[in-house]
Every structure is written in C-alpha cells, then in structure tokens.
Amino acid sequence: MSAGIRLAIVGATGAVGQEMLKILEERNFAIEELICLADPREAGTKLKFKGETVTVQSAGPEHFKKSDVAMFAVGTDIAKEMAGTALKNDCVVIDNSYAFRLQEDVPLVVPEVNPEDIDWHKGIIANPNCSTIIMVVAINPIYKAAGLKRVVVSTYQAVSGAGKAGLEELEKHSRDYLEGREVSPEVFAYPIAFNLIPHIDVFVEDDYTREEMKMVWEARKIMHAPHLQISPTAVRVPVFRSHSESINLETEKPITPELARQILEKSPGVVVQDNPAENTYPMPLFTAGTDEVYVGRIRKDISVENGLAIWVAADQIRKGAATNAVQIAEILAAKNQY
Amino acid sequence: MSAGIRLAIVGATGAVGQEMLKILEERNFAIEELICLADPREAGTKLKFKGETVTVQSAGPEHFKKSDVAMFAVGTDIAKEMAGTALKNDCVVIDNSYAFRLQEDVPLVVPEVNPEDIDWHKGIIANPNCSTIIMVVAINPIYKAAGLKRVVVSTYQAVSGAGKAGLEELEKHSRDYLEGREVSPEVFAYPIAFNLIPHIDVFVEDDYTREEMKMVWEARKIMHAPHLQISPTAVRVPVFRSHSESINLETEKPITPELARQILEKSPGVVVQDNPAENTYPMPLFTAGTDEVYVGRIRKDISVENGLAIWVAADQIRKGAATNAVQIAEILAAKNQY
Numbered sequence: 199m200s201a202g203i204r205l206a207i208v209g210a211t212g213a214v215g216q217e218m219l220k221i222l223e224e225r226n227f228a229i230e231e232l233i234c235l236a237d238p239r240e241a242g243t244k245l246k247f248k249g250e251t252v253t254v255q256s257a258g259p260e261h262f263k264k265s266d267v268a269m270f271a272v273g274t275d276i277a278k279e280m281a282g283t284a285l286k287n288d289c290v291v292i293d294n295s296y297a298f299r300l301q302e303d304v305p306l307v308v309p310e311v312n313p314e315d316i317d318w319h320k321g322i323i324a325n326p327n328c329s330t331i332i333m334v335v336a337i338n339p340i341y342k343a344a345g346l347k348r349v350v351v352s353t354y355q356a357v358s359g360a361g362k363a364g365l366e367e368l369e370k371h372s373r374d375y376l377e378g379r380e381v382s383p384e385v386f387a388y389p390i391a392f393n394l395i396p397h398i399d400v401f402v403e404d405d406y407t408r409e410e411m412k413m414v415w416e417a418r419k420i421m422h423a424p425h426l427q428i429s430p431t432a433v434r435v436p437v438f439r440s441h442s443e444s445i446n447l448e449t450e451k452p453i454t455p456e457l458a459r460q461i462l463e464k465s466p467g468v469v470v471q472d473n474p475a476e477n478t479y480p481m482p483l484f485t486a487g488t489d490e491v492y493v494g495r496i497r498k499d500i501s502v503e504n505g506l507a508i509w510v511a512a513d514q515i516r517k518g519a520a521t522n523a524v525q526i527a528e529i530l531a532a533k534n535q536y
Numbered sequence: 537m538s539a540g541i542r543l544a545i546v547g548a549t550g551a552v553g554q555e556m557l558k559i560l561e562e563r564n565f566a567i568e569e570l571i572c573l574a575d576p577r578e579a580g581t582k583l584k585f586k587g588e589t590v591t592v593q594s595a596g597p598e599h600f601k602k603s604d605v606a607m608f609a610v611g612t613d614i615a616k617e618m619a620g621t622a623l624k625n626d627c628v629v630i631d632n633s634y635a636f637r638l639q640e641d642v643p644l645v646v647p648e649v650n651p652e653d654i655d656w657h658k659g660i661i662a663n664p665n666c667s668t669i670i671m672v673v674a675i676n677p678i679y680k681a682a683g684l685k686r687v688v689v690s691t692y693q694a695v696s697g698a699g700k701a702g703l704e705e706l707e708k709h710s711r712d713y714l715e716g717r718e719v720s721p722e723v724f725a726y727p728i729a730f731n732l733i734p735h736i737d738v739f740v741e742d743d744y745t746r747e748e749m750k751m752v753w754e755a756r757k758i759m760h761a762p763h764l765q766i767s768p769t770a771v772r773v774p775v776f777r778s779h780s781e782s783i784n785l786e787t788e789k790p791i792t793p794e795l796a797r798q799i800l801e802k803s804p805g806v807v808v809q810d811n812p813a814e815n816t817y818p819m820p821l822f823t824a825g826t827d828e829v830y831v832g833r834i835r836k837d838i839s840v841e842n843g844l845a846i847w848v849a850a851d852q853i854r855k856g857a858a859t860n861a862v863q864i865a866e867i868l869a870a871k872n873q874y
Contacts, residue, residue: 348839352690352782354732354771368730372710393821394692394773395849396833401812405793405835414838429839430846431782433692435732436774442732444690444782445770455743468685474739480611483731495734497743500752501686501767511771523720 200226203531204264206289208280209271210234211243213361214294217520218269221489223248225524228531233261234266237276262287266536269523270294285321290536292323294407299324299416306419309525310467311338316529323526326420327412328518329353329432332441334420335491335517336510339465340458341421344504346449348427351413354435354442355398356482358515360385368436379402384433390487395434405435407432440482441518442511450505455496458506467517472496480511489521490511540566541869542602544627545616547571547609549581551700552632555858559827561586561864566869571599573606573819574613580614580695600625600830604874607861608632623659627631630661630861635663636745638752644757647863648805649676654867658814661864664758665750666856667691667770670779672758674848677803678796679759682842686765689751690771692780693736696853698723724772731801731840733772747771778820779856780849783814787842793834796844800831805855810834818849826858 200322206221209215215236222229234245235257243254255261262268262284270277272295277295284291298304305315306324311334316323333351338347357364363385371391374381381389388395398409410430418424432480435442463470471480472494480492499505512518529534539635543560547553553574560567572583573595581592593599596671600606600622604711608615617632636642644662649672654661664672664859671689677686678848695702701723708731712719719727726733736747748768773780801808809818810832819829837843850856870873 319608343751350688350784350837350839354692354773369714373714376707376711376714387815388819389821392710392774392776393819394849395773395819396780396782396817397812397815404838405812405833406838426837428835429784429843431690431784431833431845433780433782435692435846436730437732438730442734444734444771445767446688446767464813474735474743477725477735479734481726481731481733483727493718495743495769497768499688500742500744501688501765505767507767507769511732 203266203536204231205229205527206233206235206265206268207271208235208259208268210245210254211236211240212271213358213515214271214367214519215391216415217515218271218524219245219247221516221520221524227524227528231264233399234262235267236246246387259283259287262289262469265289267292267530269506274428281322289528290319290321292325294325294519294523296412298322300419305386306416307526308420308522310528311420312422312502316526316535319535325523325526326416326520328359328514329355329409330413330416330439330492331518331522332510332512332514333445334417335467335507336493337445337447338421339461339468340447340449340453340506341423343461344453346426346447347450348448349427350446353429353433354434354437354446356437356439356441356514357390357434358439359398359507365438368438368458390434391436391438396431398432398434413527418493437482439486439513439515440511442480442482445508445510446499447508448502449504449506453506455498455506459496467491468493470494480509482511486513487513489516491517537819540568541570541604541874543567543607544571544573544599544603546573547608548583548592549574549578550609551696551703552609552857555853556609556862557583557585559854559858559862564863564867570603571603573599589614594629597621600627603627605868607628608806615825619660628657628659628868630663630864632663632857632861634750636660637664638757644754645864646672646758646860647721647867648673649758650760651867654864654873657873663682663857663861663864664754665748666697666852667693667779667781668751668754669856669860670829670848670850670852671751671781671783672755673805673829674846675785676759676784677799677806678785678787678791680762681799682791684764684785685788685812686786688767688784690769690782691771693770694775694776694777694779694852695728697736703776706776715744728772729774731774734769736770736772744861766840767782775820777824777851778849779852780818780820780847783846783848784837785844786840787844789842790842793836793844797834804832806864808832818847820849823849826853828856
C-alpha cells in the first residue's frame with residue numbers, strides 16, 4: 199500500500215465537510231494529499247488538519263485530476279454538476295447528496311449493511327440519507343434474523359440535518375423565545391425552538407415528504423429488500439445534533455426481545471443501551487459526537503403477533519453522513535478500488 | 537336551573553388547577569360558589585377569578601360538604617385520600633389522576649367519545665391521561681367509520697405533563713445549556729433541553745412505561761374497544777405545552793384519506809389542519825392555549841392494505857386535562873347529575 203490516497207473534500211467548510219475532516223484525523227486515515235474544496239465564496243478559508251493549515255480552494259477540474267477519491271458534502275444540484283468533472287478526471291466520488299442514490303448503476307452503501315456493493319461501483323458511490331442510515335444499521339440485523347414484513351417509523355430529527363444554518367437557527371430561536379423577542383424563521387418554515395415541525399424536505403407524492411420517501415426507497419436498495427413495507431413519518435425536533443427514531447417492526451418469524459438484544463449487541467456499528475431498571479436508553483444529547491447507532495427500549499410490540507418496538511438514536515452528522523462516507527473511503531482505500 | 541353549581545377545585549394552584557379556573561371563566565361556567573383548595577402549604581394564596589380574589593384554603597371535609605362537584609387536579613395518592621371524604625359529603629369528584637381510571641365502577645370519560653358513560657357514575661368520574669385523551673379524540677371517528685385492527689403511536693410529549701416544575705425546568709435547562717452552564721436535572725431523569733427522553737412515568741411491565749400502558753388500557757375503556765391493539769412509545773420532548781402524536785392506524789375496512797379528512801372535519805373537538813401545499817399541519821407551538829385536537833398529515837399508510845397515518849397535536853394542559861374535566865362538569869351541571 200502507498201502512503202495513502204489523494205483525497206478531496208468538496209464542501210469542506212459545511213457542517214458535514216468539517217466533520218469529515220475531524221473523522222479522517224481521528225481515524226488516522228492514510229492520506230497522501232488532502233485537498234479541501236468549496237464554492238468560490240469560501241475559497242481562501244483556512245482549515246486545520248492534523249495540526250497543519252489547509253487552505254480551501256474553489257473546486258475545479260485540476261483538483262479532481264490530482265485526487266483519487268472525492269467526498270462530496272454539497273447539495274444535490276452542485277453534486278450533479280461536479281460529479282461529471284470528477285469522473286472525467288478519474289476521481290471516484292463518494293456523494294452525500296440525493297443526486298445519485300436511486301440510480302441503478304450507483305451503489306448506495308452503509309458499510310455495516312451492504313459493503314459488498316462498493317465492489318461494483320462505476321465511479322460514484324452514494325451515501326444514504328441520514329435517517330435511513332441510522333434506521334438500517336438498527337433494523338438490518340433483525341431483518342437477517344427474522345425477516346421483516348412491515349416497518350413503522352416516526353423520526354425525531356435534529357436541526358443539524360439542515361446544516362450549520364439549522365444549528366444556528368435553533369440557537370437563535372431558543373434565545374429569542376426565552377427573551378420574549380419575536381422569532382423569525384429563515385431555515386425552517388416555522389419557529390423550531392420549543393416546537394415540532396412534521397415536515398422535512400418537500401412534499402412529493404401521496405402527501406408524503408421526500409425525507410419520508412427516502413427512508414422507503416433507500417432502505418429497500420441498501421438492504422436488498424425491494425418489497426419491504428415501510429411507513430415513515432419525519433418530524434423536525436428542537437435538538438442540535440442527533441436524530442432519534444421510534445421503530446415498530448413486524449417480523450416474518452417470531453423473535454423475542456432477548457434474542458433481538460443479543461443479535462444487536464453483536465451487530466457492527468450498534469451499541470445496545472437498554473436497561474429500563476437503570477434508566478438506560480438512547481438519548482440524542484448523549485450520542486452527539488459518536489459514530490455508532492444506539493438502540494434501546496427493545497420490547498415486544500404488544501399490538502401484533504410477531505413484533506418488536508425499538509428506540510434508536512445516532513449522531514446524524516457523523517454516522518448519518520460524514521462517518522459513513524469516511525467508512526466507504528476506507529474500504530475503497532483498503533481494496534484499492536479507486 | 538339554579539344560578540349554578542357549587543364547585544371546588546382541589547389543587548387550584550398547580551398548572552392544571554390554574555388552567556381549570558381560566559377555562560371556567562372563559563366558558564362562563566355557571567357557578568354558585570367557587571372553592572379553591574390546595575395543600576396546607578399553599579393555603580392563603582390569592583387567585584383571581586372573574587375579577588374577584590379567591591383565597592386558597594387547605595382542603596377539609598367541610599369544603600366538600602359545601603360543594604356539589606369537586607374537580608381534582610392533584611396526584612394519585614392525594615386523590616385516593618380525598619375522594620372518600622368528598623363522597624361521604626355528597627360531592628361528586630371529577631378526578632384528573634390515575635387513581636380511579638381503571639376501576640370498573642368509575643366511568644372514564646372524554647366527552648367527544650363516551651359522554652354517555654357519565655350517566656352511570658357513582659360519585660367519581662375519571663379524567664383520562666393526557667396523551668390518551670388527545671389520541672382518542674382523533675382516532676375514535678375513524679374507529680366508528682372503518683373499525684380499527686391496530687394502532688401504532690409514538691408520542692412527542694411536552695414538559696407541561698410534569699406540571700409547573702416541568703415547565704420551569706425546560707426553561708432553566710435551555711438557558712443553562714445556551715450559556716454553557718452545567719445542567720442539573722431535578723424533575724426529569726436527564727437534561728430535557730435540546731434532548732429527548734424516551735421514558736415517562738415508571739416502567740411497569742414487559743419494559744413498557746406506565747405512560748405507554750395508560751394509552752392502551754384507557755383508550756380501550758373510553759372507546760369501549762376492549763380488544764383494540766395499541767403499540768405505544770412515549771417520549772418527552774423539549775416543548776412547553778402541547779403534546780403531539782404520530783399515529784398509524786390499521787383499519788378493518790378500507791378508508792381513503794379523503795374520507796377520513798371529511799369525517800374528522802365533522803367530528804367534535806377536532807380541527808383538521810391538513811394542506812401540505814400550504815405547509816399546513818398541526819404544530820405544538822401553535823396549538824398551545826386551545827381546546828381542540830388538531831389533526832393533519834392525513835395520508836394512506838403505504839405499508840399496509842387498509843391503513844392511515846396521521847399527525848396530531850393538542851394542548852395537554854387544556855384538552856389533555858383541564859378542558860376535558862370542565863367539559864365533564866358542564867355535562868354534570870346540565871343534566872343535574874350531581
């Protein structure tokens with residue numbers, strides 16, 4: 199193996215881009231050269247990486263020419279625009295946006311669930327939606343063990359899903375509300391402090407939001423379960439970083455909560471936090487800054503013959519986005535698949 | 537009819553007691569005499585009612601003797617203690633605690649759902665749990681129209697469920713967190729600001745909390761549906777006043793979202809707020825201070841043959857507690873059933 203890969207981060211100044219840098223450093227990812235890119239307005243920004251200063255550059259073809267892999271942490275439109283340039287310059291793209299996720303020739307990967315799909319990439323690997331990543335890490339082990347007929351999921355999604363601006367708006371709205379000042383929403387459709395907004399992304403079909411339908415479409419692709427029935431409700435909550443999900447699973451075969459707990463304890467990327475007697479269960483405040491999916495409140499779903507109810511939380515900027523992308527890059531690097 | 541009934545409020549200084557006074561005033565409830573009671577430490581507190589000052593007294597038998605009806609807004613233990621005294625003194629009790637709700641000889645009433653159960657009271661009428669009231673007002677019309685096989689509900693419960701102290705703790709924790717001060721939980725098991733706690737009331741059986749099981753036990757009794765299958769997950773969220781619920785309904789007969797919407801629009805106590813194109817859906821911040829149950833995001837549950845998904849919000853101190861109790865008192869007064 200060489201000294202490492204030449205890695206570009208596109209959108210390095212955003213919430214996910216910044217977290218990617220942090221995670222690359224924490225995991226001591228072997229990098230030969232690191233290129234931090236962003237849009238022209240951000241060019242010149244100085245970032246720290248392993249004690250050294252990296253200057254953000256305005257993304258151009260020459261940067262992709264010099265990179266083996268580029269991790270995209272930008273919006274769908276910019277991702278579409280730039281991916282072509284990267285491919286033409288022989289740079290493999292790990293894209294965090296929605297742009298390519300459902301394209302048949304693009305693998306959509308959660309390393310704990312379908313790492314094998316990386317093998318057939320054609321230059322782009324898509325990083326799934328945050329709520330979907332968190333859900334599939336938790337439910338795939340149950341699916342493998344007992345099959346799944348139906349999944350009902352209600353999310354409790356942090357404002358970090360709307361990036362830095364979302365984080366700032368929750369802080370500002372909270373202060374405004376507490377001080378009795380008028381609250382003016384900009385990032386969200388309504389005030390988010392001390393409120394809940396049952397609407398994330400746009401409404402697409404049958405009165406579901408795209409955020410909700412992503413959980414259906416993407417989970418099916420990642421889990422190779424095209425007929426899996428999923429009923430999602432996605433709700434924004436006044437939490438800074440971690441997403442939580444209340445999930446009801448109807449399994450094909452019976453599975454006890456005890457067995458589910460044992461299986462989840464042995465599953466990659468999962469931490470079981472489940473001891474009601476000790477008030478132990480996942481909470482978003484305490485999972486912020488971590489890379490695992492925390493699962494608790496594992497119990498029989500008392501409304502159906504073969505059912506389980508679980509409660510899940512995970513840092514959406516990390517496992518829900520940046521960590522998952524870095525894990526994909528690690529596999530690409532280890533297998534020289536770039 | 538006389539000039540009105542002689543009404544006692546037990547626990548008049550608490551969050552629910554205070555709201556009862558406000559609602560009695562708003563609805564111009566015909567009262568001959570109002571007696572405000574609380575525990576000895578609160579005696580002497582001055583409250584305002586219709587522009588006049590009412591002095592809170594330490595509750596004793598003599599007060600029940602002078603009252604036709606007493607609305608109890610106190611904890612389970614005190615309710616049990618005082619109800620006997622009230623009954624002995626011929627005073628009908630509307631009790632907001634958990635003490636009598638599941639007793640066979642005590643009607644458990646939501647006026648929009650089972651007002652007829654008031655007729656057979658034997659001195660005590662129980663006011664249901666807040667999350668249950670909000671849920672049954674929304675789902676009973678669907679149950680009547682299409683039957684219900686199974687209900688999956690995840691709650692998003694405001695801190696007001698823990699009374700005044702809960703409201704104060706959210707405010708304090710929010711300020712402490714924003715100012716970088718240490719957060720010390722007292723009312724809740726963990727910091728509630730910018731967090732979620734999937735644990736309300738104590739754990740009782742099969743790793744469900746009593747708050748969750750109340751939704752099962754109480755909904756069955758109120759709806760006269762002893763076999764209704766309900767799977768609840770109850771979660772505390774950093775919202776001040778209104779509870780929200782994500783509810784998935786599996787119906788016996790098919791029912792379209794359009795028909796469900798029409799039925800709900802005509803249902804008592806329900807306000808349909810459901811226009812995705814205009815970003816119209818229920819949110820707790822805007823339902824605080826109201827008496828209705830707001831229902832939106834009405835759509836087909838895409839994971840099951842006959843299913844609906846809905847999103848509900850309502851002020852838990854009002855419709856979830858105080859308003860429901862006042863409505864029961866109004867029926868008692870109108871029918872002279874005291």
